[in-house]
Amino acid sequence: MNAPLQVGAFAAARSVLVRDLLLAFRRPGEWTQPLAFFVIVVLLFPLALDPEPALLRTLAPAALWVGLLLASMLALDFLFREDGRDGTLEQFALSGQPFSVLLLAKTVTHWLLTGLPLAIVGPLVALAFGAPAAAIPGVLAALLLGSVGLSLVGAIGAGLTLGLRRGGALLSLLLLPLLIPTLIFGARATQLAMLGESAAVPLYLLGALAVLALTLAPLAAAAAVRISLE
């Protein structure tokens, strides 16, 4: 019997990652839209209020995290859609490679393209809300850890709603209740960082959520995509 072409799971995941990055750079609309959406949603808050510095500082964590959640919902809608439509996901499922690892590679790419830019822009937006420059590392850490959790848990929702009509609104209804812990710890860490206090406790909890999501969510996401493909 001929030995099949041996490709390790890691190499397969890396090629998925490279492919997705390449595709994304050829279609920049998909990943720049959520970023623009995030900035505009968050900047609507001061316009809907009196732009009093004290009020804006109080409001900033809430505006940032609600904006991040909504922008992530928008971005997650793109996560599996194209590959589900053209049959790439079916090829992944048939490839003999661990499906959850391939989907994790897709999710990581998705985070690099949406979560990471959102987390980098977030502190700049916080500055516009009157956050002191010293708060930037704390806010950045909270957004980075939080957005990792959002992408991983979001992949489950994206898998479940794959190929459904009205998938976008349904995705938000399924995911937002699941993401309440991330919102609470993230907003709390941002608030503490902006007040100049130690944000260690909520940051550790955010990190714990991210690690929990990293261990369980890829398996659940793979199961979800399999259900949607059958």
Next chain:
Amino acid sequence: MAWTWLHRFGSPPHFYRLAARLAPWFGWPALLLIAAGLFWGLVIAPPDALQSDAFRIIYVHVPCAWLSLLSYTAMAVAAGVGLIWRIKVAHAVAAAIAPTGMMFTAVALVTGMLWGEPTWGTWWAWDPRLVFELVLLFFFLGYAALRSAIDDLDRADRASALLAVVGVVNVPLVHYSVVFWHSLHQGSTVLRAGGPAMPASMLWPLLLAALGVTCYFVAVTLLRARGEVLRRERSGAWLAQVAGN
């Protein structure tokens, strides 16, 4: 083997007959227990020293709040069994629990508001338990929305089952995070940790009502699951036989 009796529960005809036989054994006790608990609680039990008669709503509110969480857990367990062992009857049971659980959650929220207005002076307070109950309602709504969005029954069963299982992993996290979130607000002056112990004359009717509502939950789940099985197996040959009798 010794386990064969278990497999019979997965057989739709067997479940259909068993559910019909069991339902009255829970339905009638439910009626009696709820009637006794409510009569005792609403008429016989003494009025509360501080809240006078307003506290009596707990005989509806507390059982529904308990059952809301129990029904979510039961739904997730049934869904998990259906997902793992691919038992159709388990999916039917999970789908049957969802509307009942949603009703319990909604009743717990509404009766809580009705009680909160005269007692706390507000319909809604951002209290962890209230928020948690509201999030639970959204878990049920999401489950129902996902089911209704998928036309293929098998896919709807398995996708919603996965959502229920993911949700039940998330329930403790949401609970913990909401308590954490609450700790950054000023402590509530109305709700204290611990709370006053309840005298037996008020506690017994509550336990009766809770047991009655649990029986009601089981009876309604059996009847609804029977309906689900009927709808799913409408082309089954055994049904024609049952209908013929």
